[in-house]
Amino acid sequence: DQQVKQNSPSLSVQEGRISILNCDYTNSMFDYFLWYKKYPAEGPTFLISISSIKDKNEDGRFTVFLNKSAKHLSLHIVPSQPGDSAVYFCAASALGQGAQKLVFGQGTRLTINP
Amino acid sequence: NAGVTQTPKFRVLKTGQSMTLLCAQDMNHEYMYWYRQDPGMGLRLIHYSVGEGTTAKGEVPDGYNVSRLKKQNFLLGLESAAPSQTSVYFCASRKDRSREQYFGPGTRLTVT
Numbered sequence: 001d002q003q004v005k006q007n008s009p010s011l012s013v014q015e016g017r018i019s020i021l022n023c024d025y026t027n028s029m030f031d032y033f034l035w036y037k038k039y040p041a042e043g044p045t046f047l048i049s050i051s052s053i054k055d056k057n058e059d060g061r062f063t064v065f066l067n068k069s070a071k072h073l074s075l076h077i078v079p080s081q082p083g084d085s086a087v088y089f090c091a092a093s094a095l096g097q098g099a100q101k102l103v104f105g106q107g108t109r110l111t112i113n114p
Numbered sequence: 115n116a117g118v119t120q121t122p123k124f125r126v127l128k129t130g131q132s133m134t135l136l137c138a139q140d141m142n143h144e145y146m147y148w149y150r151q152d153p154g155m156g157l158r159l160i161h162y163s164v165g166e167g168t169t170a171k172g173e174v175p176d177g178y179n180v181s182r183l184k185k186q187n188f189l190l191g192l193e194s195a196a197p198s199q200t201s202v203y204f205c206a207s208r209k210d211r212s213r214e215q216y217f218g219p220g221t222r223l224t225v226t
Contacts (some may be wrong), residue, residue, distance in 0.1 A: 043206075
């Protein structure tokens with residue numbers, strides 16, 4: 001049972017344009033959501049997060065939107081840069097469940113084309 | 115600070131062999147986690163620890179054992195390796211009252 005899903009395995013975007021990565025979840029107990037970025041042969045690095053009490057969080061070029069009624073979140077990158085090419089993982093956690101363990105989606109490989 | 119480090123970076127095992135993966139963190143974090151990453155499946159939690167001397171099972175614990183004898187170290191053991199355990203293994207840690215986990219660089223394990 002995949003509680004967090006990223007339905008797009010890959011996404012290709014032109015440099016300078018907006019990249020939109022999507023994530024859906026099924027567990028209504030999730031109250032905190034994170035995005036991680038992963039380069040080849042490296043560990044995931046934390047990018048941005050959002051609590052369920054908010055619907056938007058912005059950090060520079062990165063914005064995460066949360067739609068609780070649809071159980072959907074998205075990551076917007078504007079403008080996209082070549083260094084943004086990586087695999088992006090969406091993750092979710094629930095307060096009080098398993099030491100707030102993270103449940104990850106399958107990942108989306110983002111390629112930024114010059 | 116080195117953050118989260120993992121030893122070794124690569125390893126090839128034959129079926130039935132055993133090995134231990136070492137994770138160390140220098141951030142004084144209470145919580146530590148072991149994940150495996152397989153193509154198309156994201157990261158799946160194997161075992162985790164909420165503090166020194168404690169461990170708990172995650173989503174895919176079968177075939178693995180763990181120990182947390184010291185706060186800064188979290189060991190993942192494979193007693194009898196199987197080809198299905200071919201994967202990339204990541205260790206992570208986090209501090210109390212924070213949800214962000216910090217990951218190590220990973221160990222690529224191949225079981226033939």
